[in-house]
Amino acid sequence: MTIKEALRWAKEQLSEACERPQFEAELLLSHHLKQDRMYLITHECDTVEDIENFQSLIQRRVANEPYEYIVGSASFYDIHLEVEEGVLIPRPETEILIDLVAEIIEKENIKNIVEIGVGSGAISVVLARKFPKLQIVATDICDTPLKVAGKNIDTFTLNKQIELRKSNLIDEISEEIELVVSNPPYIAEDFLLKSNVVDYEPKEALFGGRVGDELLKQIILDVKARDIKYLACEMGYDQKEPITSFVNEVGVESIKFYKDLAGFDRGFVIKFL
Ligand SMILES: C[S@@+](CC[C@H](N)C(=O)[O-])C[C@H]1O[C@@H](n2cnc3c(N)ncnc32)[C@H](O)[C@@H]1O
Structure with missing residues (x-):
């Protein structure tokens, strides 16, 4: 042929x-x-x-296998990242989260951050490339993301800036941290996703619990309990109301929500008291 x-x-x-x-x-x-x-x-x-x-x-x-898994690579921000089944394909909306975090890092001269749920390494790799003096500890509970993120960190020679750690949320983090960033799983268990997503992408990266926002709420509690100043998270388009009520109960200095390019609520930045 x-x-x-x-x-x-x-x-x-x-x-x-x-x-x-x-x-x-x-x-x-x-x-x-x-x-x-x-x-x-x-x-x-x-x-x-x-x-x-x-x-x-x-x-x-x-x-219906995603193109990125077939070729083993995904384009994200200004780079290409290695991906494989078992790791979420990084999404363009997550680039907005990175830009918001970058603004805070710059304004507050932040040197130490944690990423929860590193996946392919998309967020940590881009942030480390933007800020050569930034130190990042990036966690995940699954082995495949830790392995793939490790390869991407090697490719961009960021091993001195990003340390990978197997951890549930920030349970294994004891060092002084100024900011936590996360794109955690936030989809409700019974939400109907397209076949190319649900049949191929890892459940641990997608589903946040029965309602969907359970992990987001736990992250807010954990970060507040550790006296960390900033938390920036991606969330689902319908989670602004429950997260607002939750932070009102918990008590924070401020919360700012942001939208994605399609105009949907997509995440928040919390400053703690
Ligand atoms: C939505 S993916 C995000 C991946 C990557 N940060 C990105 O934005 O493309 C969520 C990641 O969180 C990890 N994860 C799920 N539950 C976790 C937990 N309790 N603690 C740490 N990581 C977790 C999953 O394995 C997955 O890699």
């Missing part, structure tokens, strides 16, 4: 599974050939070597 024929076949296969079948066919063929997309145009009559392998990549995508 030539490149032109392979693309036509792949586009046809992907027409139901993807919104942009031509584009994804090109991306997956470029990945298979280890070439850029321009190569496909300039070499359209070349034979595709190892066509069975390319066809199996396409079948995985037809079965």
Whole structure:
């Protein structure tokens, strides 16, 4: 099969599974050939070597497997991160959380932070790259995220700035910390997610409990109990009200909510008393 024929076949296969079948066919063929997309145009009559392998990549995508797991890489902020099944694919909305945290770090000259739930390392890696003097301890309860985050930290040679620690929330953190950032699991157990998410992404990264906000509330309590000044978290679009009532009971100096690019409530920054 030539490149032109392979693309036509792949586009046809992907027409139901993807919104942009031509584009994804090109991306997956470029990945298979280890070439850029321009190569496909300039070499359209070349034979595709190892066509069975390319066809199996396409079948995985037809079965709704996320593109990022198939190619083992996700684009996030200004970098590409290694990802695999067992690790959440970093989402563009989390970039907003990073920018808000970056503002606080800059304004308050913060040197020591903790990230809860490191996943691929997306938040910690971007923050460490932005602030070369920042020290981060990044926790997770699962082994695969700790392994994958470790690889990404190595790739960007950030081992001196980011320490990975297996921990439930901040249970294993005893050092002085000025700020905690987290994109924790916050989805309700019975929420119906699309197949590409629920069939492939790790449950531990998605579901926060029966209601969904249980871990968020525990994080607020733990951070307050440790006299840490700032907490910045991502949350679900429908959690502003319950979180507001909760922090009113707990007592904080201030809470500011932020929205994502689609206009949904997406997170908050708490300053503790
Ligand atoms: C939504 S993912 C976020 C991953 C990454 N920070 C990002 O933004 O792409 C949540 C992460 O929290 C971890 N996690 C879940 N419960 C946890 C707990 N109790 N303590 C620490 N980490 C936890 C999951 O394993 C998962 O890697």
